Amino acid sequence: MSQFQGTPGSPVDPAVARRANRLMIAVLAVVAALLVVRAWVGTEVGSGADAQVVHGYGMVFVEAKGAGHVQVPAAEWAKAVAADPAQQRVTVSGPRTVGVWAAALMTLAVLSFLWRDNPVYKLAESVVVGVSAGYVMSTAVWSSLVDQVFGKLAPGFTKAYLSPGLTTTEADWWALVPLGLGMLLLCRLSARLSWVGMFPLAFVVGVFSGWRFVQYVESDLLAQVATMFDPLYVTGPTAAATVGGTLCAVLVLVGVLSVLAYFFFSLEHKGPVGGAARVGIWYLMITFGASFGFTVMGRIALLAARCEFLFDDWLWLIDPAGKH
Amino acid sequence: MASHGGTPSAFARLDRIDRRWIFLAMFVAVAAPILWVGVTGKTFPEAPTPAVQGAFDAVESLPSGARVLVSMDFDPASAGELQPMATAIVRHCVLRGHSICAMTLWPAGGPIIDGTMQDVLGDRPDWTYGERWVNLGYRAGFEGVMKQMNSRVSLAYATDVRQTPLAEIPMLKGITGIADFDLLVSISAGYAGAKEWVQYSVSPTLTGAKPLKFVAGSTGVQTPQLIPYYPNQMAGILGAIKGAAEYEYLVNEAVLKADPAAVVPPRFQEAQRRMAPQLFGHVLMVALIVLGNVVFFGLRGRESRA
Numbered sequence: 001m002s003q004f005q006g007t008p009g010s011p012v013d014p015a016v017a018r019r020a021n022r023l024m025i026a027v028l029a030v031v032a033a034l035l036v037v038r039a040w041v042g043t044e045v046g047s048g049a050d051a052q053v054v055h056g057y058g059m060v061f062v063e064a065k066g067a068g069h070v071q072v073p074a075a076e077w078a079k080a081v082a083a084d085p086a087q088q089r090v091t092v093s094g095p096r097t098v099g100v101w102a103a104a105l106m107t108l109a110v111l112s113f114l115w116r117d118n119p120v121y122k123l124a125e126s127v128v129v130g131v132s133a134g135y136v137m138s139t140a141v142w143s144s145l146v147d148q149v150f151g152k153l154a155p156g157f158t159k160a161y162l163s164p165g166l167t168t169t170e171a172d173w174w175a176l177v178p179l180g181l182g183m184l185l186l187c188r189l190s191a192r193l194s195w196v197g198m199f200p201l202a203f204v205v206g207v208f209s210g211w212r213f214v215q216y217v218e219s220d221l222l223a224q225v226a227t228m229f230d231p232l233y234v235t236g237p238t239a240a241a242t243v244g245g246t247l248c249a250v251l252v253l254v255g256v257l258s259v260l261a262y263f264f265f266s267l268e269h270k271g272p273v274g275g276a277a278r279v280g281i282w283y284l285m286i287t288f289g290a291s292f293g294f295t296v297m298g299r300i301a302l303l304a305a306r307c308e309f310l311f312d313d314w315l316w317l318i319d320p321a322g323k324h
Numbered sequence: 325m326a327s328h329g330g331t332p333s334a335f336a337r338l339d340r341i342d343r344r345w346i347f348l349a350m351f352v353a354v355a356a357p358i359l360w361v362g363v364t365g366k367t368f369p370e371a372p373t374p375a376v377q378g379a380f381d382a383v384e385s386l387p388s389g390a391r392v393l394v395s396m397d398f399d400p401a402s403a404g405e406l407q408p409m410a411t412a413i414v415r416h417c418v419l420r421g422h423s424i425c426a427m428t429l430w431p432a433g434g435p436i437i438d439g440t441m442q443d444v445l446g447d448r449p450d451w452t453y454g455e456r457w458v459n460l461g462y463r464a465g466f467e468g469v470m471k472q473m474n475s476r477v478s479l480a481y482a483t484d485v486r487q488t489p490l491a492e493i494p495m496l497k498g499i500t501g502i503a504d505f506d507l508l509v510s511i512s513a514g515y516a517g518a519k520e521w522v523q524y525s526v527s528p529t530l531t532g533a534k535p536l537k538f539v540a541g542s543t544g545v546q547t548p549q550l551i552p553y554y555p556n557q558m559a560g561i562l563g564a565i566k567g568a569a570e571y572e573y574l575v576n577e578a579v580l581k582a583d584p585a586a587v588v589p590p591r592f593q594e595a596q597r598r599m600a601p602q603l604f605g606h607v608l609m610v611a612l613i614v615l616g617n618v619v620f621f622g623l624r625g626r627e628s629r630a
Contacts (some may be wrong), residue, residue, distance in 0.1 A: 295545050
């Protein structure tokens, strides 16, 4: 039996990990038991004389309209059943209900990684990667190959069998150039011919470098430098706006000059240059902090969205959007 | 780190705390406000920042019937942040009577467009497809698509998603290049998105006769990269879920100002509902940062004394 060599009491100490695991499993078991009890009690949908009790979660109700079905609140089903218990106009949608359950279970499977790496998480991760890759490949084939290559080389065939909205009637043989470059890229798969694949890669790198260079100079250099020539005294509708706007303009100018001083290595960072560089460091730190804050806000927003989905669409604990 | 008698000190115990307790605390900090808001229906009032007000004013100042190109450059992975702002901007355009041309540079953006338009136009049968709005869908090529659309939209999109040639779509009559639109909106989660729109389509028009008005909505991660473009290269920016909540607030306030008896559907308050979990999540995060520093300096003090 292996002996634990680390610091006693640390999270990797097996005894501590066992205690934490037992406690967290107990918490999850209590939550699961509460949900089972709630499912057994059921949820009342509709109001007044139309009220009906529905058992279970994640049910999606649809109403037959025209050739298809549209999602409706569960209250609509309750109303329809109260009027005619044998009605088939508003029903539970099997596929959409399965979809909600699949989304909920996948969400839980991904969140289970917070507990520790496990096969359920691996399964969810593989499904996401596989589905995403398949979807992207499918849309890219239709958007690039069918429209941009087949549609130009064989417009008649493409219009008849693949893309009925195609307006081109004459073949555009220039499309052979990107097709040929694309085929050459496949040579990268062969050890003997991989050098041939360098030519299309060089073409792509060259084109994108040119594009990006020009656009960066125009929008990220010239336009930003032009901003530095804006007046430092900014007038606003109120005295507070004037003071605030002027202060912002001064802060931006000081920030630009001091950060430039920090990245200017041709002079030793001593004296006035060193002082300006230190101010630049403060600006950089504040910028990194703001970026971190924005990132935290983004991550919490994503977590909140998944929690709202679980509580609303799946568990029916809340109904902020009037879905049921 | 052990204190007297071999018992770990409070600092040492906190230093070794199982990180899963922090995950659980964050889950509670986010979940509890969601349940509270879901039960009570209450949301926080918002004070719009100048960047969000600028975006609102850009849509508001257009004459009714203006044509707005909305590029929804995100996928379901970012929908929690960006879907509320996409819905709010499209709804604002519809309320103001603007025509909407939707497109995406992200492969998974197609269903996002469908869902957004269904959400906003579900109860507007008068908003006919082809005349008041059109869906161009996805086109591969990133900046290549932008460059093509700058000169001729039909170079990038021969047809819309319903396979109708652009020349036969009434809403797009008179539209040649992207500068013919009255406003460009990009709801963006990264590459290709708002930054590339500024670089490839907006900046080249700034010195021309008709600068292209541009509004961006972006994820929290991307927002700091876009802020330098405001206000000279973009009229406004909606930064993360906070920007979406402020925009929603402005649109809903405008609706209530026009008709005090109007009822704002809950589906148009999604971002505002998400601000309560933001508040508690951030308070917890700040508390943890402070606690982490206290533990760090506490342990260092003990070490130096020892």
